[in-house]
Amino acid sequence: MDWVSDAASKRQFEGFAAEASDSLLRTGYLMTGDVREAEDLVQETFLRVARRWNRVRSMDHPAAYARRILINLVLDEAGRRSRQQAELGPQDAGIDAADESATRALREVDDFAEFRWALARLPARQRAVLVLRYWEDLPVAEVADVLGCSAGTVTSTASRAAARLAQALTRSGLPSTGPATRPS
Amino acid sequence: MPTHELEDQLRSTLARAAADFEHPDQARQRLLQRDYHPRRENLRLAAGITAGAALAVGLAAVITAVAHGPASKAAPLAAPALRTRLLAAIDTASGDILYAKGGPAPDGGTWQSPAYPQPGQKVHVRTLGLGPDGTAFKDEEESFAMPSGNDSYTSNLDQGGLQLSGTILTVNHVRHVWGEWHSTFVLGFALDAAGIRAEIANGQFKVVGPAELHGQQAVQLEINVPPSNEAPPHVTAARLWVDATTYLPMQQYVRMSNGEQNVTDYTFLPPTAENLAKLRPRIPADYTRVGRTQVTGPKPKTAK
Numbered sequence: 001m002d003w004v005s006d007a008a009s010k011r012q013f014e015g016f017a018a019e020a021s022d023s024l025l026r027t028g029y030l031m032t033g034d035v036r037e038a039e040d041l042v043q044e045t046f047l048r049v050a051r052r053w054n055r056v057r058s059m060d061h062p063a064a065y066a067r068r069i070l071i072n073l074v075l076d077e078a079g080r081r082s083r084q085q086a087e088l089g090p091q092d093a094g095i096d097a098a099d100e101s102a103t104r105a106l107r108e109v110d111d112f113a114e115f116r117w118a119l120a121r122l123p124a125r126q127r128a129v130l131v132l133r134y135w136e137d138l139p140v141a142e143v144a145d146v147l148g149c150s151a152g153t154v155t156s157t158a159s160r161a162a163a164r165l166a167q168a169l170t171r172s173g174l175p176s177t178g179p180a181t182r183p184s
Numbered sequence: 185m186p187t188h189e190l191e192d193q194l195r196s197t198l199a200r201a202a203a204d205f206e207h208p209d210q211a212r213q214r215l216l217q218r219d220y221h222p223r224r225e226n227l228r229l230a231a232g233i234t235a236g237a238a239l240a241v242g243l244a245a246v247i248t249a250v251a252h253g254p255a256s257k258a259a260p261l262a263a264p265a266l267r268t269r270l271l272a273a274i275d276t277a278s279g280d281i282l283y284a285k286g287g288p289a290p291d292g293g294t295w296q297s298p299a300y301p302q303p304g305q306k307v308h309v310r311t312l313g314l315g316p317d318g319t320a321f322k323d324e325e326e327s328f329a330m331p332s333g334n335d336s337y338t339s340n341l342d343q344g345g346l347q348l349s350g351t352i353l354t355v356n357h358v359r360h361v362w363g364e365w366h367s368t369f370v371l372g373f374a375l376d377a378a379g380i381r382a383e384i385a386n387g388q389f390k391v392v393g394p395a396e397l398h399g400q401q402a403v404q405l406e407i408n409v410p411p412s413n414e415a416p417p418h419v420t421a422a423r424l425w426v427d428a429t430t431y432l433p434m435q436q437y438v439r440m441s442n443g444e445q446n447v448t449d450y451t452f453l454p455p456t457a458e459n460l461a462k463l464r465p466r467i468p469a470d471y472t473r474v475g476r477t478q479v480t481g482p483k484p485k486t487a488k
Contacts, residue, residue: 013220014216017215017216017220018212018216021211021212021215021216022208022212025205025208025211025212025215026202026203026205026208027202029202029205030198030201030202035205035206035207035211038205038211039211039214039215040268042211042215043215043218044268044269044272046215046218046220047220047269047272047276048272049220050220051275051276073268077268099186099187099189099190100187102186102190102193103187103189103190103193106190106193106194106196106197107193109197109200112200112201112204113204115197115201116201116204119201130194130198131198133194134191134194134195134198135195135198135199135202137195155185155186156185158185158186159185159186162186162190162194
C-alpha cells in the first residue's frame with residue numbers, strides 16, 4: 001500500500017487536493033459537460049493519487065499527474081463506450097479546418113450550455129486536445145505527452161476539433177456522435 | 185495549426201464555459217470532506233464471479249448507490265462511474281491478502297496474496313480444510329508466478345482453472361508428514377476474485393440496487409450468465425455484493441446447474457507480518473518431511 005498514514009503525509013495530500021480541486025473540477029466539467037460527472041471524475045482522480053501519494057508527492061508537478069489521470073479516465077471511458085457501441089462517429093474526412101468560420105462561430109457563442117453541448121459531441125480525444133491546449137493552456141508538447149501522440153497530431157487534431165465544434169454550434173448537420181443530450 | 189485568432193477565441197470561450205460551473209465551492213467541499221485513505225483492515229470484501237461464467241451484458245444506465253466516503257449521501261450514481269469505483273477499490277486492495285471463507289469449503293478457508301496479482305507477480309495461495317471438530321484435514325500452499333496475458337484470468341477459468349507451474353507445500357495431518365515440491369497444477373476457484381475483477385472491467389454485470397449485508401450498506405450486482413452448452417454442473421446464476429462506501433466486493437453467491445449453491449465471504453487483510461504468516465501452512469515440529477508420493481499418494485499398506 002503506497003499511502004502513508006502519518007499525519008504529515010495526510011495533511012500534505014489534503015493540501016494538494018484543496019489546491020488542485022478547482023482546476024480539476026473545471027477541466028472535468030469541460031470534458032464531460034456535466035457537474036456531477038466532473039465531481040465523480042475528480043473524486044476518482046483523488047483516489048488514484050492517494051494510492052500513489054508517496055511517489056506523487058515527490059513529483060515536481062503533482063497536479064499535472066492528477067490532470068493526466070483525469071483525462072485518461074475520460075478517454076478510457078470513451079474508448080469503452082465506443083467499443084461497446086456499434087455506432088461510430090463520422091470520419092473527419094471532408095471537415096476542413098475552416099478557421100475563420102470557426103472563429104466567427106465561437107465569437108457568437110452566448111449560451112454556454114449550448115457550447116458545452118457542442119463540446120461534449122466531439123470525440124473524446126478532440127475534446128481533450130481543446131481542453132488541455134486552450135483551457136489548461138498547456139504547450140503542444142505537453143498535450144502530446146499526456147495523450148501519447150505527436151505534437152503534429154495535437155495541432156492537426158486541434159484544427160479538426162475547432163472546425164467540428166464550429167459546425168456543431170452552427171447546426172450544420174453533423175450527425176449525432178455521442179451520448180450527450182441537448183440542453184433544454 | 186489553428187490561427188492565432190482562433191486559438192485566442194478558443195481560450196476565451198473555454199474559459200467562460202468553465203466559469204459557468206455552478207456552485208464549484210459546494211463540489212469542492214464535498215470532495216475535500218471525503219476520505220481518500222485506502223480501506224483498512226477487516227473490511228469485508230468480496231467478489232462475484234466464478235469459473236465457467238462467460239458473461240455478456242452492458243451496464244445498467246443509472247443506479248442509486250451511496251457515494252464514496254463517510255461524508256457522502258445517497259445519490260444517483262452513473263453506472264460507468266460505479267464501474268470505475270469498483271475497479272479503483274479492487275486496485276487499491278490488490279496488494280492485500282484476500283481471505284475467502286465459504287463456497288465449496290465452508291470451514292477453514294483460503295488466503296491469497298496478492299489479492300489481485302499482476303502478470304509475472306509471485307502468488308501464494310494457502311488452502312486450509314477443517315473438519316466439523318475443527319481438526320485440519322488439509323493444509324496446502326501453492327506458490328507460482330502469475331501467467332502473463334490479459335485474458336489469463338477469464339479464458340483459463342472458463343476452461344476450469346489456471347494452468348500453472350510452481351511450488352506446492354502440503355501438510356498431511358493424517359500421516360503427520362509434509363512435503364514441498366515443484367509441479368504443474370490447475371488452480372480453480374482460489375483466483376475467482378481476479379476473475380471478478382476482469383468481469384467488472386469488461387462491464388459484464390448489471391446493478392440490482394442498494395442492499396444491506398452484515399449490517400453494512402451494500403450494492404447488489406447481478407452477473408448475467410448466458411446459457412451454457414457445457415456439461416453440468418455449470419454456473420447458472422451469480423450475484424455480487426459490494427460495500428456501498430468502499431466499493432469493495434463483500435460476498436458472492438453462485439448457483440450451479442445441479443442446484444448446488446455457494447456463498448463466499450471475502451475479507452481483505454493488509455500485508456502485515458502477522459497476516460502474511462497466515463499464508464504458510466503450520467507444520468508441527470514432530471512431523472517428518474517426506475517425498476511427494478508419501479504425502480499425497482495412496483496410504484501405504486501396513487504389514488499385518
